[in-house]
Amino acid sequence: xxxxxxxxxxxxxxxxxxxxxxxxxxxxxxxxxxxxxxxxxxxxxxxxxxxxxxxxxxxxxxxxxxxxxxxxxxxxxxxxxxxxxxxxxxxxxxxxxxxxxxxxxxxxxxxxxxxxxxxxxxxxxxxxxxxxxxxxxxxxxxxxxxxxxxxxxxxxxxxxxxxxxxxxxxxxxxxxxxxxxxxxxxxxxxxxxxxxxxxxxxxxxxxxxxxxxxxxx
Amino acid sequence: xxxxxxxxxxxxxxxxxxxxxxxxxxxxxxxxxxxxxxxxxxxxxxxxxxxxxxxxxxxxxxxxxxxxxxxxxxxxxxxxxxxxxxxxxxxxxxxxxxxxxxxxxxxxxxxxxxxxxxxxxxxxxxxxxxxxxxxxxxxxxxxxxxxxxxxxxxxxxxxxxxxxxxxxxxxxxxxxxxxxxxxxxxxxxxxxxxxxxxxxxxxxxxxxxxxxxxxxxxxxxxxxxxxxxxxxxxxxxxxxxxxxxxxxxxxxxxxxxxxxxxxxxxxxxxxxxxxxxxxxxxxxxxxxxxxxxxxxxxxxxxxxxxxxxxxxxxxxxxxxxxxxxxxxxxxxxxxxxxxxxxxxxxxxxxxxxxxxxxxxxxxxxxxxxxxx
Numbered sequence: 001x002x003x004x005x006x007x008x009x010x011x012x013x014x015x016x017x018x019x020x021x022x023x024x025x026x027x028x029x030x031x032x033x034x035x036x037x038x039x040x041x042x043x044x045x046x047x048x049x050x051x052x053x054x055x056x057x058x059x060x061x062x063x064x065x066x067x068x069x070x071x072x073x074x075x076x077x078x079x080x081x082x083x084x085x086x087x088x089x090x091x092x093x094x095x096x097x098x099x100x101x102x103x104x105x106x107x108x109x110x111x112x113x114x115x116x117x118x119x120x121x122x123x124x125x126x127x128x129x130x131x132x133x134x135x136x137x138x139x140x141x142x143x144x145x146x147x148x149x150x151x152x153x154x155x156x157x158x159x160x161x162x163x164x165x166x167x168x169x170x171x172x173x174x175x176x177x178x179x180x181x182x183x184x185x186x187x188x189x190x191x192x193x194x195x196x197x198x199x200x201x202x203x204x205x206x207x208x209x210x211x212x213x214x215x216x217x
Numbered sequence: 218x219x220x221x222x223x224x225x226x227x228x229x230x231x232x233x234x235x236x237x238x239x240x241x242x243x244x245x246x247x248x249x250x251x252x253x254x255x256x257x258x259x260x261x262x263x264x265x266x267x268x269x270x271x272x273x274x275x276x277x278x279x280x281x282x283x284x285x286x287x288x289x290x291x292x293x294x295x296x297x298x299x300x301x302x303x304x305x306x307x308x309x310x311x312x313x314x315x316x317x318x319x320x321x322x323x324x325x326x327x328x329x330x331x332x333x334x335x336x337x338x339x340x341x342x343x344x345x346x347x348x349x350x351x352x353x354x355x356x357x358x359x360x361x362x363x364x365x366x367x368x369x370x371x372x373x374x375x376x377x378x379x380x381x382x383x384x385x386x387x388x389x390x391x392x393x394x395x396x397x398x399x400x401x402x403x404x405x406x407x408x409x410x411x412x413x414x415x416x417x418x419x420x421x422x423x424x425x426x427x428x429x430x431x432x433x434x435x436x437x438x439x440x441x442x443x444x445x446x447x448x449x450x451x452x453x454x455x456x457x458x459x460x461x462x463x464x465x466x467x468x469x470x471x472x473x474x475x476x477x478x479x480x481x482x483x484x485x486x487x488x489x490x491x492x493x494x495x496x497x498x499x500x501x502x503x504x505x506x507x508x509x510x511x512x513x514x515x516x517x518x519x520x521x522x523x524x525x526x527x528x529x530x531x532x533x534x535x536x537x538x539x540x541x542x543x544x545x546x547x548x549x550x551x552x553x554x555x556x557x558x559x560x561x562x563x564x565x566x567x568x569x570x571x572x573x574x575x576x577x578x579x580x581x582x583x584x585x586x587x588x589x
Contacts, residue, residue: 060333
């Protein structure tokens with residue numbers, strides 16, 4: 001977490017105008033409260049791995065995207081929860097600032113960071129994807145029935161991205177399989193040649209999200 | 218099985234610490250902990266300071282050295298520290314004083330070197346260099362530094378070299394071995410012109426910006442692959458400098474390979490020479506054998522030493538390199554490259570004064586003047 005940004009955070013608006021239409025928000029980004037917040041959903045083996053080698057993607061920096069964004073945490077300046085943590089990490093604040101006042105009937109979650117699908121270590125990518133899915137269920141979709149999760153999959157790992165192998169939430173809570181738009185290398189999405197899961201759960205849609213830059217090769 | 222092979226390797230012909238201390242070495246590769254953004258803010262101008270704060274830009278530590286990886290810091294250098302090598306006090310106690318080091322050269326591996334945005338990268342590099350001068354060089358007279366530059370923009374990098382030229386404590390320009398393109402290519406020549414003109418060496422250090430895959434065959438999965446790949450990357454860059462005629466165009470330019478592993482050098486020179494003999498009609502500006510160019514214009518820091526299994530073989534490896542003055546003492550502090558003594562066992566005793574300090578004094582123009 002950066003400590004250079006505190007003075008740029010704005011206080012949330014006290015009152016919002018009433019919204020009468022019911023709204024489906026297709027893109028809400030939950031965020032881990034801290035770098036260790038995923039650890040409860042990882043085995044000791046992968047906790048130790050993250051503590052030693054960290055998450056390793058195809059980017060120059062450990063704690064920043066390769067092209068720094070225009071706002072802290074790429075977020076609205078009024079979205080920092082009063083109780084602490086980064087934007088998107090506090091369900092109560094998400095309800096108060098976003099779900100309730102905007103009359104959100106359904107909100108679909110998309111976990112941007114951390115990303116299992118961008119990990120160079122496929123084992124870590126699969127473990128992080130499973131953990132992120134478990135985290136979405138435990139801390140978001142179960143306590144808040146308006147929210148739906150997106151299944152994080154490790155795109156480059158043919159075995160791990162199968163819905164059978166991921167600890168995917170059940171059909172009632174899962175709406176979307178999340179994959180990467182850009183291939184990690186010029187020869188295609190994976191060594192098996194497949195770029196989509198074999199089978200999706202009922203009601204699941206595939207979604208592609210912008211990937212981190214993967215170099216020019 | 219020989220009796221030599223049955224003994225623990227490091228007990229054979231180990232260098233005694235007092236021998237090294239008596240030589241008062243010059244450490245050519247020290248790594249201050251790269252500054253966090255809040256540490257750089259005072260050294261940024263108004264525009265960039267406001268940009269960093271309002272955009273929340275931070276976390277620019279290079280992925281080339283995961284902080285928790287065993288290689289990144291020796292365990293005893295992590296103890297009690299928020300970050301290894303965080304300040305001059307720690308470096309004095311852990312790297313300079315133990316070896317009676319007379320001069321240490323700082324190579325700050327800050328993310329500025331890998332920025333895609335040229336102007337931001339140049340601004341950060343400038344701030345890093347100002348920070349190095351104020352927080353390190355001003356506080357410890359034994360220290361010198363490499364000029365941090367953003368490799369993406371060699372023209373602005375040359376401006377930064379010009380800016381540092383009058384501060385004789387900046388002795389070298391720092392580049393990462395794996396960046397955007399081969400280092401011999403002409404877009405980089407403004408850096409070499411400026412370095413040569415101001416008597417600075419060019420230091421090529423292990424590490425990747427990860428703008429491209431870390432190997433010529435694509436993106437490997439594991440850190441061990443990335444790190445081992447830095448040695449062949451050094452070969453690629455050395456040959457690029459040779460083949461592109463950098464050493465011909467800049468006849469006084471000197472290059473130091475830092476944290477390269479170095480024992481790959483001899484077979485690389487054999488291959489480079491052999492191939493150049495057959496294909497040199499394509500590169501007529503390469504006016505002598507690659508090995509001759511390297512022995513004249515290139516030096517290599519000693520940590521890590523990718524040592525052969527038997528210490529007695531190390532002397533042979535050096536002999537095969539064809540020159541006695543190629544190696545420069547370094548600790549690579551705080552990276553974990555040695556446990557007891559920062560010189561590998563098996564070094565011929567007659568080479569020790571050269572390795573410890575004479576080779577560096579003879580090669581870095583700005584070091585020689587400091588001693589004089």
